[in-house]
Amino acid sequence: MNGRGKRPTGAVLAERLFGIAGYRVRDAALIERALTHSSVRGRGEGDYERLEFLGDRVLGLLVADCLLKRFPAATEGELALRLNALVSREACAEIAEESGLTELIRADIGLKALQGRKARNVRADVVEAMIAAIYLDGGLEGVRPFIEKYWTKRMNAREEAPREAKTALQEWAVTRDGAVPAYTIEERSGPDHDPLFTVSVSVPGLEPTSGQGGSRRKAEQAAAEALLVREGVWPAQVKETA
Template sequence: MKLSAEIKAFQKRLGHEFANPELLVRALTHGSVSSATRPDNQRLEFLGDRVLGLVMATALLEADKKASEGQLAPRFNALVRKEACADVALQIDLGAVLKLGRSEMLSGGRRKQALLGDAMEAVIAAVYRDAGFEVASAVILKLWGDRIHDVEADARDAKTALQEWAQARGQKPPSYVEVRRSGPDHAPVFTIAARLQDGAEEQATAGSKRQAEQAAAKSLLDRLQN
């Protein structure tokens, strides 16, 4: 299979040249453009999630030989969640080589977090199928880099941590209110307020409601703890 110059350049950014380039093309094919003769990347995504999980679990055990399961679990979740995968995808400009249908392209699909995260997992599976676990592990560890060592000692998501803080003080769980929505329909920007029963509140803005909620929760928790 002859690859385009863009996909060849992507292989360099990824750090792996495919012996079977059809695997990479499949990993880059979104469901919006798939057909009977051009399968999408969903099956590879399923496999890539498991490969990534095993690599991250092993890396965390090696990075901190004394950590308990309770400490390792939130760190693991922080490293394998869709946001982390999408962040790595942006780092290597995976969106530039995604094969998308017209509607997805027009709606900003090349920068959608969920779509990028899924595609990153599919690419991981493609590397694994092409060259085996050791090569896939090396690619993952290189791409995730310092994220593994810099992951917070307690990487519980901020919303969970804020809820636990409130409940420990006899308060109801925090509420999250959409204060403002701006930007075009294909790339909305949300401002969310995290509020506690006692009136404490912080706001944050992000490109998805989930990100904005997490940022607002973290901002409020940081203020309360400091």
């Protein structure tokens, strides 16, 4: 994240953004605000917080629209899982780095040293704020090139990569009604060198499912996968990764 004296402004900044997002915002002040952290708000300038609120909704709408078109046979549950991952803080922060938006963030010098979750959140916020700025200037069609450039390949990656069943089940359950899956060891059999665990998983409002494996983790994964398949979130051929 750069300091005040090192950032492009005006037409130069608009051109940089065009290279990143594929849209030339006409209102330079709007771009400035989308890149400004609240740490410099005391200098009499607006920050990105309100834009971030709007951009989060615009991003969700456009990604959901893309998912519906790309996966016409996917269930609502599968679409929700994909959407949650694609609009997550982690995904947005990655895109801030990949696109070069991180270099344009306007913040006090103390923020340049941020690491971990705080740094990730600032970067994610700026991506959402910039989406809002483009939307306000050019509508949904103005934002689409940015979405297509950075999110489409992530949709492709998620299509090809197998999912980890416990993580997928937790994401789906939380999206469904805010619940968290509960796992119970029903049985442990076999010798110590070759045990067999039977584990059940329950989600409020649904019948539990069970799974078996040579470790508690593997049995939990099998139980989670069984529930996802039964509820139509995963097709029957999906397998979890170890």
